[in-house]
Amino acid sequence: MAESGRRIAEALAARPDDEPPWGALRRSFDVLTRMNEAAPEQALGYLRMLRQTPSLRAGHHEEQLGRHELLVPEIARRLGADPDRPEDTRPSALAAAALACLDGAATAWVACEGTVPLAVLLGAMGALAG
Numbered sequence: 001m002a003e004s005g006r007r008i009a010e011a012l013a014a015r016p017d018d019e020p021p022w023g024a025l026r027r028s029f030d031v032l033t034r035m036n037e038a039a040p041e042q043a044l045g046y047l048r049m050l051r052q053t054p055s056l057r058a059g060h061h062e063e064q065l066g067r068h069e070l071l072v073p074e075i076a077r078r079l080g081a082d083p084d085r086p087e088d089t090r091p092s093a094l095a096a097a098a099l100a101c102l103d104g105a106a107t108a109w110v111a112c113e114g115t116v117p118l119a120v121l122l123g124a125m126g127a128l129a130g
Contacts, residue, residue, distance in 0.1 A: 005067035025098040
């Protein structure tokens with residue numbers, strides 16, 4: 001799972017340049033949906049354990065911070081954000097919102113015991129597309 005941040009960032013960078021950043025973020029999470037589809041019981045077990053174990057949950061938050069840091073530069077590039085203007089919080093806000101959506105979808109996926117595909121649950125990101 002720790003490697004997933006790098007895979008998501010690579011998938012984001014591989015998305016078409018003319019794709020809106022939010023849609024590109026959503027599609028970059030397909031890396032995780034494919035992993036979950038390939039081994040759903042393993043993924044469910046990991047996520048259940050993560051939710052029930054405080055130390056693992058803390059580690060997950062650290063991983064999310066790492067994912068955030070990996071995503072922000074590509075989002076900034078897509079937005080044409082000036083890296084010399086740290087007051088432009090759009091790239092960071094988009095990354096944080098997308099990762100929150102991913103967490104929400106993963107929580108729902110565990111709650112429904114995987115009966116609804118994670119990809120479908122991530123479809124809720126469309127409600128935030130504007």
